[in-house]
Amino acid sequence: MDGALVRTHTGVVLTSNGYVLDESPTRLGRLAPVPAADRSDRDALWNRLRRDGYLYLPGFLDPATVLDFRRFYFSRLDGTGLVRTGTDPLWGIAGDGEPDRAKLRHALFSDLVPSDEYAAFCTQPAIRDWFAWFLADDVHLHRRKILRHTRPGEAGIGTATQAHYDLVYLREGTDRVLSIWIPLGDTPERLGGLTYLEGSHHVTLAEEREGRLKRPAASITADLPSLADAHDTRWLTTDYRAGDVVVHSAYIVHAALDNVDDAGHMRLSTDIRYQAASDPIDWRWQNHWHADDGL
Template identity: 75%
Template sequence: RAALFDEIVPGERYAALTGHPDIRGWFEWFLGDDVHLHRRKIIRHIRPGESGIGTATQAHYDLVYLRQGSERVLSMWIPLGDCPVEQGGLTYLEGSHHWALAAERERGDRPPAASITADLPALAEAHDARWLLADYRAGDVMVHSSYVVHASTDNVDPQGRIRLSTDIRYQRASEPIDWRWQEHWHEDDGL
């Protein structure tokens, strides 16, 4: 963990990946503007057999963590190597952006809890929806809005491989930026 937080996260090689001209250029093209990459970028490292609350990422949508900036932040999830379903990759709840956005508008200034639930099947049943997941390969990326409900599943890889992935967030540079996300990710950063 010391190497992760003290060397890798603030390191030049990780910055070169997350700020790569092809990635940055795609966000500039998609958003039609100059973009800002949030400095807080997360590297997920899930070992096989680690399970339960706090290991796999519970169901949530990103806006609940980015309340002090633009609601139009886009997240990019990048598997760092092949990531078959058994390794616990990213999963999306189909159609969830519709009800998450409606709930936000109805809630007003009252923020929701940070995560929705660890019970993914019950959440899908409550919304008559499916969890969508896939086998990911090195080079794949997933991009989603701050309203899409997503999670990860437990790593049950029979070959005992660790799942590595990273989350990065881009937005228009001209929109409000959540100042809390402008320091390197650290286990004690409070977010």
């Protein structure tokens, strides 16, 4: 993963759960990176987060650290059939045929998720110290941390993360909890990175505060084009590089694109959540992530 994967989506049809995105200028746009001048200005960052609902921070992490963890992840899944035999785990080339689901679940939830390596990655100073600075407080990292890989060619409802906002899953704590989405390797649009519904946090925040929005812990929809039409706004995407991150509020609606890479590369990412330690904490998120944890 030396950056050669990154390019624009020219010639690639962008989809999510099989729905084709409307790529007109009023329905599809680009994430706006935080300008270099604002990166060390906490007030400017907070103003931007309130305005946009997200902070896109290119080059936030050391790419070598990100790629080391990518190699570690796919190396630990050797023997499941997920990764193509004879290829460098760093590239995450999908194996032929279906992986052994039982072996894959065991490796993911019994080995990778609770591993010291994953804990160290999520608490590295570049992340933890930044949140302590940004929140101006001691910080708490939720133990429930999520790792996702997506194989190319997977399409249809349920294969990509559907449109949702995080608060519906974290109602028993503070709404000031912040998510950081980390692409673990270069993730051009065709690999299925995260996409954000522009300005949606203003709508959900207002409706939550007025008690008009009593959403259960569930996705909103898999139909991203219709949701953009309903909000009369755009889905925002970009070509992520190893080291880029997005910090986002608990109110902004986001989803994932389908992986349509024709060279077999898998998308790998992690999403973790930090908050001020002095704010209320959702106790349900203090156990390791598992597919059967009910959240």
